[in-house]
Amino acid sequence: MDFTRIPHPSPTPDATREQLIADPGFGTVFTDHMVVIDYDDAKGGWQTPVIGPREAIALDPAASVLHYAQEIFEGMKAFAHAEGGLALFRPEANAARFNASARRMAMPEIPEALFLAAVRALVTADAAWLPPIAGGSLYIRPFMFASEAFLGVRPAKQYKFIVIISAAGNYFKKGVNPVKIWVAQDYVRAAPGGTGAAKTGGNYAASLVPQAQATAQGCDQVVFLDAIEHKWVEELGGMNLFFVRADGSVITPPLTGTILPGITRDSLIAMLREEGLDVREEAYSIDQWRAEAESGLLLETMACGTAAVVTPVGTVASPDGEFHIGAGGIGQMTAKMRERLVDIQHGRAPDPHGWVMRV
Incomplete structure (x- = not known):
């Protein structure tokens, strides 16, 4: 050309x-x-x-x-x-x-x-x-x-x-360490029929006030809930989420038009299934997140996106208090998925899906 x-x-x-x-x-x-x-x-x-x-x-x-x-x-x-x-x-x-x-x-x-x-x-x-x-x-x-x-x-x-x-360099200044996220209270990122699935600047502008609130609460990122019931977990300000459970299942919120269809998200779905895990795209509520974290059913929460790759979520905070996920460090599956993905990107591991394009 x-x-x-x-x-x-x-x-x-x-x-x-x-x-x-x-x-x-x-x-x-x-x-x-x-x-x-x-x-x-x-x-x-x-x-x-x-x-x-x-x-x-x-x-x-x-x-x-x-x-x-x-x-x-x-x-x-x-x-x-x-x-x-x-x-x-x-x-x-x-x-x-x-x-x-x-x-x-x-x-x-x-x-x-x-x-x-x-x-x-x-x-x-x-x-x-x-x-x-x-x-x-x-x-x-x-x-x-x-x-x-x-x-x-x-x-x-x-x-x-x-x-x-x-x-x-690294997206987060402190590198690959568990992040603390704030649950948005009075704001939503997108509503059904809106532009949530498009990568347009207005979606990110809408996240700036709640992100500032998250920062004021000592958090790294903000997580948004759905616009109708304000109970279903959607995504962070710029990353998708995965919930890794002790029963061998992994849940990620479904693409219903309000969530950006992340390319890293899609890659992780394929990679997690190759690990033999039951990956399900289904609704996951904030109450379920807290209950499964406290019971031990939830082992890890992974945030993912192009900029940050795969990042562990360690703490979730809101006016109702905080809850912690796993032992507070980088979970085994999070670390494994990050390493596998980065190794494919850099040509250090096989690329069975043909994802890499040489320049």
Whole structure:
């Protein structure tokens, strides 16, 4: 696929880049380049992709995204591979989910081949930004927004699809340790018929106030309950949940339209079943969570997502008090699933599902 390539006039010096990626944290250190592909309905749709310097976006103040929130994004990673070079994990699934989000937000779908070509071109251009640290990766952010300048409630006719990359370390500052989560009290993330299954910025904006409440309570994350009965566990602000039980079963909340269909979630379902566990997608209440944790039936709770991979949940807090899960450490199945998944991503273990794509 042909890209228009714009040379970078002043790329980051090697010494500066090496200093930045030595301890990049998460989401604050960005690479030199970006991909931009314009969509214009009047010109027949998607235009020639451009890869060039990462720079500010010129945007009309009447751009539709600023007023009517037509915006979607994805999160994916590139990893150092055991055989050398870099690899992506299930990028076709990201492309498919991106288009599912586009359909829900009345935006044009991008051909999956074009999505993948844009990601691969940018990773290739900025491969030197991969942090040389344990857990280091290139966090890839494809996104699309309505750029047409108009005021009126209708789908826009012009869009920008952009891909940027952030050099990334661990998502949680304290690394892979049990997190403490707060049960949202007065807020929900999504309601039936809403945009909960789309990866759109508004869903995350809605989580910021309850996340601030969680932080004020000394918690790392917030967990949302359903919008109707306010009793069924749905997901964290940015991660799906699994409940590992002593009877050999694992429960994860079902995808009923209010929960983001996580790619890590889908991968874990397959991997847990390969372990011989009975994985069930069914409703799980907050009262059941507490009762099974206190009785010992619940052994582990795993939170999962692209950014944090697989993370143990150690404590759940609410105005009714706290309850703890397992012995308070990283559970055996959580540790095993995280290690298996990371080893597949880095090419250190067999990939029976064909999930890894070499760049």
